[in-house]
Amino acid sequence: MTQTNERVYTAANAGELREAVTRIVNEQSVTDMHTHLYAPAFGELLLWGIDEVLTYHYLIAEAVRASRIPYETYWGMSKPEQAAFIWQTLFVDRTPYSEACRGVVTVLNRLGLNPGDGRLEDFRAYFASQSVEDQVDQVFKAANLESVVMTNDPFDDLERPVWEAGAAVDPRFHAALRIDPLLNDWANAASILSARGYNVDAGFGGQTVAEVRRFLSEWIQRMKARYMAVSLPPDFNYPDDTPRSRVIRDCILPTAEEHGIPFALMIGVKRGVNPALKLAGDGVGIASVDAVERLCAKNPSNKFMVTMLARENQHALCVTARKFPNLMIFGCWWFLNNPVLIEEMTRMRFELLGSSVVPQHSDARVLEQVLYKWDHSRRIIAKVLADKYEDLVASGWKLSETAIREDAERLLGGAFWEFLS
Numbered sequence: 001m002t003q004t005n006e007r008v009y010t011a012a013n014a015g016e017l018r019e020a021v022t023r024i025v026n027e028q029s030v031t032d033m034h035t036h037l038y039a040p041a042f043g044e045l046l047l048w049g050i051d052e053v054l055t056y057h058y059l060i061a062e063a064v065r066a067s068r069i070p071y072e073t074y075w076g077m078s079k080p081e082q083a084a085f086i087w088q089t090l091f092v093d094r095t096p097y098s099e100a101c102r103g104v105v106t107v108l109n110r111l112g113l114n115p116g117d118g119r120l121e122d123f124r125a126y127f128a129s130q131s132v133e134d135q136v137d138q139v140f141k142a143a144n145l146e147s148v149v150m151t152n153d154p155f156d157d158l159e160r161p162v163w164e165a166g167a168a169v170d171p172r173f174h175a176a177l178r179i180d181p182l183l184n185d186w187a188n189a190a191s192i193l194s195a196r197g198y199n200v201d202a203g204f205g206g207q208t209v210a211e212v213r214r215f216l217s218e219w220i221q222r223m224k225a226r227y228m229a230v231s232l233p234p235d236f237n238y239p240d241d242t243p244r245s246r247v248i249r250d251c252i253l254p255t256a257e258e259h260g261i262p263f264a265l266m267i268g269v270k271r272g273v274n275p276a277l278k279l280a281g282d283g284v285g286i287a288s289v290d291a292v293e294r295l296c297a298k299n300p301s302n303k304f305m306v307t308m309l310a311r312e313n314q315h316a317l318c319v320t321a322r323k324f325p326n327l328m329i330f331g332c333w334w335f336l337n338n339p340v341l342i343e344e345m346t347r348m349r350f351e352l353l354g355s356s357v358v359p360q361h362s363d364a365r366v367l368e369q370v371l372y373k374w375d376h377s378r379r380i381i382a383k384v385l386a387d388k389y390e391d392l393v394a395s396g397w398k399l400s401e402t403a404i405r406e407d408a409e410r411l412l413g414g415a416f417w418e419f420l421s
């Protein structure tokens with residue numbers, strides 16, 4: 001749509017496009033549709049500050065690898081000692097150009113601290129002078145974030161009581177009902193539900209299906225969950241004769257449809273490849289996109305959001321999204337969240353799906369990480385978009401600033417909200 005007097009780009013002024021796209025993408029606020037952040041009402045579950053930034057599990061893996069210290073030595077340290085060890089190993093003894101390290105540098109820079117010459121004690125002093133509420137406001141503003149979606153686990157004993165107490169949750173933090181135990185550890189989940197008063201048994205006898213659906217419905221309503229989500233191993237298959245398929249078919253899909261919410265599947269994580277690294281010890285495996293195709297084909301009244309962890313799965317996943325309007329693909333998950341792979345995936349998705357994709361989520365676990373994750377990703381999204389626009393105007397199209405704004409809005413949040421609505 002073109003408005004009068006607005007800037008229009010054609011082959012003649014294509015040289016000015018890149019600057020305009022960068023500006024517009026930077027001005028566009030973001031809905032971050034998958035994070036591990038919590039609203040301040042969740043107290044200590046909301047991680048923030050330099051020691052948390054430095055002890056991110058991505059950095060733990062890099063520091064233990066670089067230093068070759070025994071795992072027990074690392075885990076035997078206090079959190080401040082771990083943070084100081086990682087700072088020394090990855091930022092003082094080495095040049096911090098890995099993506100996770102560069103992320104810390106960007107965070108410090110965006111907070112007005114001096115990553116190059118600064119000392120850890122200076123950074124700590126800055127964070128000690130902030131209140132968590134002010135820090136949330138400041139970080140949301142600096143990252144140009146409109147809202148984030150949390151990962152909310154009704155099986156977590158720290159999180160559950162906060163919901164049950166009816167805590168007032170900052171409206172910038174939306175909920176997502178995360179249900180990994182139901183799908184990845186059914187026998188255990190069934191016994192937890194049974195202990196909590198649901199008439200559930202691991203053999204699917206009696207009221208099990210209705211009771212699991214009651215559990216899901218209660219939590220969707222209590223959290224006002226925007227979607228249900230699970231992470232799955234590379235051997236995820238659907239349908240098959242496992243309890244996982246049964247729970248998906250009989251419990252999750254009908255409940256998701258009843259509440260009009262999507263089911264998000266994050267496929268391809270090999271949990272605990274190196275258990276000694278704890279949260280940092282998960283790996284990746286190539287999965288089957290056929291299972292996603294079958295889910296979408298057999299359940300046209302359900303909405304699915306899918307991200308896959310293996311680079312090798314990305315092309316087939318894009319093709320599947322072209323076939324199924326009830327599938328939204330999202331984000332460059334975890335080990336894919338590096339510039340080389342974000343650029344490759346974003347380019348492929350734009351070429352195969354236009355703006356019908358959620359190109360990125362942050363997966364931030366620590367508040368300040370949204371500063372780097374969005375800063376780095378916006379830069380790549382703008383770069384790829386400018387490339388596509390340059391090709392388009394060279395082919396004869398007239399591109400208005402309004403059209404660029406509409407694309408940026410869709411890519412940084414609109415496509416997600418539209419898919420939910």
Ligand code: FIX
Pocket residue numbers: 036151231266279333334363365
């Ligand atoms: O399962 C997930 O949501 C993953 O994103 C996490 O478990 C993972 O540890 C992570 O933080 C990746 O970025």
Ligand code: ZN
Pocket residue numbers: 034035036363
């Ligand atoms: Zn995650």
